[in-house]
Amino acid sequence: MSTPHVLLGLLATGAMHGYELKRAHDERLPQARPLAFGQVYATLGRLLRDGLVAATGQERLAGPDRTAYSLTEEGRATLDRWLGSVESPMPYVNSALFAKVVVALLVADVERARAYLIAQRRTHTDRLRELTALKTAPSVSVDEVVAADYAIAHIDADLRWLRTTLERVADWHREVRP
Incomplete structure (x- = not known):
């Protein structure tokens, strides 16, 4: 599974912070291995660095600040390219x-x-x-x-x-x- 692309797809539905992304991933891909929060935030950091997402604001509820992220035009183009490519069958038996x-x-x-x-x-x-x-x-x-x-x-x-x-x-x- 391509976690960065899945997160881009989730952000295509609207801005979210890391906790919301993790929850959305686990709900939308119920038979997949749940994402760890660390994986979500590390992936968001790389997507931000690569210009595929942008920080769109912060909110503080009861805990630490939560940064919301949204898809950039480059992120949407990357997502579109990924969705337009065909997945090859697995070349090796890895089970x-x-x-x-x-x-x-x-x-x-x-x-x-x-x-x-x-x-x-x-x-x-x-x-x-x-x-x-x-x-x-x-x-x-x-x-x-x-x-x-x-x-x-x-x-x-x-x-x-x-x-x-x-x-x-x-x-x-x-x-x-x-």
């Missing part, structure tokens, strides 16, 4: 699940590797049920449905891969131990 399965097959006996794959499949299936229930909950937002659909598609792909891997392990076990 803890994939790495763990490969290592389990490398160092564990076949039955232990199968047990891991089955347990992982159960965990994925449970999460799939949770996400499906979330989509049908009362007063669910379109952001939550879109995020759940995205997560469901990825979990479904993982489940298909786990099933294929279990079949391969079973075939391999039959070939090695007739």
